[in-house]
Amino acid sequence: MNDPENxxxxxxxxxxxxxxRLKNRIISSPMEKNLGDPDGSVTRRYLGNVRARAEGGAALICPEDLYIDPGGKGNMLQLGIHDDAMIPGLQRLCGAVKDGGAAVVAEINHGGRQALLAATGTQPVGPSPIPFEGFRHGEMPRELARGEIEGVVASFEAAAKRARAAGFDAVMIHGAHGYLLNQFFSPRSNRREDEYGGGLEGRMRLPLEVAKSVRRELGDDFPLMYRLTAVEGLEGGLELDDVLALCRALEAAGVDHIDVSAGTYESSALITPSMEAAIAPNADVAGEIKKGVGIGVSVVGRIMDPDTAEEILRSGRADFVTMGRTLHADPYLPRKALEGRAEDIRPCIGCLKCSDLLGTGGPVLCTVNSRAGQEEETRIRRAGAVKSVLVAGGGPAGLEAARVAALRGHRVTLMEMSGELGGQVRYAAKAPGRADLMLLVQSLESEVRNLGVEVCLWTRVDGDEIRGRAPDEVVLATGALFGSSRVPDGAMLAGGELTPGVSIAELDPMDAMANGWDGRGLALIQGGGMRGCAVAGRLAELGGEVIVVEPGETLAGDLGPRARAPMVEKLTARRNVKIFVNTSLEGFDGDGAVLRNENNELRRIKGVRLAVPESLVEPRIEIFASLTDEFPHMNFHPAGDCSGPRGIFEAVQEGA
Ligand SMILES: Cc1cc2nc3c(=O)[nH]c(=O)nc-3n(C[C@H](O)[C@H](O)[C@H](O)COP(=O)(O)O)c2cc1C
Ligand code: SF4
Structure with missing residues (x-):
């Protein structure tokens, strides 16, 4: 066994x-989860979530940003600290964290122009009447009047007082991510001409007034943290020198600790870097800040594993690491690392499903952790009677089903007809920047094997297998397959023929992902959904010329907006990829393809030599039909793509 001390x-x-005093250097980063009551109070389901985070071993848990004023609420089901009526629920929350062995910090926030109109019912406020350009809402904010600014300071102060009354061990002022304090600080959003705007001193005024008044309210000894955006990544936005000056001023104002993040809602890829992004992108800037202040510094952002965390601390760039999605994916990461079981950690794959779910208003679940956001409801209990369970299919749904069944104490056999586990994920992970998808397969495989599941590769589940093994339950997670061509003979344009000597090969997307294409001629991807974009990216990366023909107006429209953005940006930035949206493929003719756009205009694309029909995924259900006929009394449970092709998230949720 590894020695965790070393x-x-x-x-x-x-x-x-x-x-x-904190038992280790891991802070659980605030994450809104849409689990609060509409009135802002704590729910039972919320308690289950923070309890798991605390039991997982992080030293300090920050549940989520708590709105200090109903006008600054960012989501319908966000927790509030705007009223004394919130205190009893927050006391229960603090109790749940402390029972789990961790300390707890209240992040207090005013959304400013990023507040959600549907949640507040009022026009948002900000330093200046400049709406933000982000994924969602961007109503024109009303400029806060001078007298109202005093009210904001008072609301922060009152929120801090409630936090202490509720039993929080520390308070963190939210000065990051483009919320109100960040808006006042940034020249991009603050165009005021009074003493709260203009030069650096004016823009720092509100953040510092808040820090000073909260410090006064809490007294000298109460731990006070400030979270800030060190890199906005926006034209006309903050410069590092401004940020360093603010950090020094915050230290002088009595702040004990700076938590370094990045991005605003206008550059949200920096708040939550996706799987395409670098690991720990904020660590260096945190190091710059640490050199400039005498107080503690932590850093957040894609710190995905304990080795990266240790390295950040070792290099002296931060005193603590803050982990958000990393602990959403596996709240037990700290405990597993401490116990020398780092290989059991379920890795966050940076898919941004959680961010997209936050935007939908529904519970913030997770692609790789079927329990996240529903910890109590999905508690895995030992089964009363041990059953033999046969799982057909070794993709994410089958692996998760096998894992959960084994944890419940059943005897589990998993059969996979190919020679490798992972199903379609193996192919999807070959798209540029998406290799992290395989981390999920690797971790599921390792856990399933450690749990003693019998894994049979090159084995197809059929009637003989079921008769021979006589399982009590059969999980059918046989996935989807690529159906017949969408480029049938009839699609050839009337009277059209391919020029003699010209042939257009056809590959299914999995083949294209696995084996690529020799790159001669143009490859046409018919359908620009997530799979089509992945294939296009893969073929383009291999050097081919690629066109994507998408009948709808959105590329990767089957992904949420945040998950879609990095994939589409990467694809559209490639010089060897041409994209036609609102366009359909009429057929092939002469030397290539004929496309029709939404205005009914035809366009000929010469030189197409490969066609990849993207959206021909069909559930592999024939096995289900034949087995249920053959074994009418057997319990069959379909899971994942075999009950309708979708994504990894649905596969894992159903597998569980
Ligand atoms: C669903 C979701 C909700 C978030 N809510 C908050 C929040 O309430 N307050 C905050 O400061 N940051 C919030 N963040 C940002 C995270 O705290 C963290 O800074 C970010 O996810 C990057 O860290 P990670 O790569 O470890 O996830 C949220 C992120 C996500 C994905
Ligand atoms: S949903 Fe995706 S990005 Fe979010 S925590 Fe889970 S794996 Fe990570």
Missing amino acids: NYPRLFSEGRIGSL
Whole structure:
């Protein structure tokens, strides 16, 4: 067994934030989860979530940003700290975290122009009447009047007082991610001409007034943190020198600790970097800040594993690491790392499903962790009677089904007809920047094998197999297959023929992902959904010329907006990829393809030599039909793509 003391000596050393002693250097980053009550109070389901985070071993848990004023609420089901009526629920929340062995910090926030109109019912406010350009809402904010600014400071102060009354161990002022304090600080959103705008001093005024008044309210000893955006990545936005000046001023104002993040809602790829992004992108800027201040510094953003965390601490760039999605994917990461079981950690794959779910208003679940956001409801209990379970299919749905059945104490056999586990994910992971998808397969496979599941590769589940094994339950997770061509003979244009000597090959997307294409001539991807974009990216990366023909107006429209953005940006930036939206393929003719756009205009594309029909995924259900006929009394449970092709998220949820 590994020696955790040696593997992660810094990560598991005691630390301090002001007067607060912490058992290790891991802070659980705030994540809104749409689990609150519409009135802002804590729900039972919420308690289950924070309890799991605390039991997982992080030293300090920050549940989510708590709105200090109903006019600054960012989501319908966000937790509030705007009223004394919130205190009893927050007391229960603090109790749940402390029972789990961690300390708890309240992040207090005003959304400003990023508040959600549907949640507040009023026009948002901001430093200046400049709407933001983001994924969602961007109503024109009303400029806060001078007298109203005092009200904002008072609301922060009152929220801090409630946090202490509720039993929080620390308070963190939310000065990041483009919310109100960030809006006042940034020259991009603050065009005021009074003492709260203009030069650096004016733009720092509100953040510093808030920090000072919260410090006064809490007294000298109470731990006070400030979260800020160190990199906005926006034209006319913050410069690092401004940020360093603010950090020094915050230290002078009595702040004990700076938590370094990045991005605003206008550059949200920096808040939650996707799987395409670099690992720990904020660590270096945190190091710059740490050099400039005498107080503690932590850093957040795609710190996905304990080795990266240890390295950040070892290099002296931060005193603590803050982990958000990493712990959403596996709240037990700290405990597993400490116990020398790092290989059991379920890795966040940076798919941004959680961010997209936040935007839908529904519970913030997770692609790789079927329990996240529903911890109590999905508690895995030992089954009363041990059954034999046969799982057909080794994709994510089958692996998750096998894992959960084994955890419940059943005897589980998993059969996969190919020689490898992972199903379609193996192919999807070959798209540029999406290799992290395989981390999920690797971790599921490792866990399933450690749990003693019998894994049979090159084995197809059929009637003989079922008769021979006589399982009590059969999970059919046989996935989807690529159906017949959408380029049938009849699609050839009337009277059209391919020029003699010209042939257009056809590949199904999995073949294209696995084996590529020799790159001679143009490859046409018929359908620009997530699979089509993945194939286009893969073929283009291999050097081919690619065109994508999408009948709808959105590329990768089967992904949520945040998950879609990095994939589409990467694809559209390629010089060897041409994209036609609102366009359909009429057929092939002469030397290539004929496309029709939404205005009924035809366009000929010469030189097409490969066609990849993207959306021909059909559930592999024939096996289900034949087995249920043959074994009418057997319990069959379909899971994943075999009950309708979708994504990894649905596969894992159904597998569980
Ligand atoms: C669903 C979701 C909700 C979030 N809610 C908050 C929040 O309430 N307050 C906050 O400061 N950051 C919030 N964040 C940002 C995270 O705290 C964190 O800074 C970000 O996800 C990057 O860290 P990670 O790569 O470890 O996830 C949220 C992120 C996600 C994905
Ligand atoms: S949904 Fe995706 S990005 Fe979010 S925590 Fe889970 S794996 Fe990570």
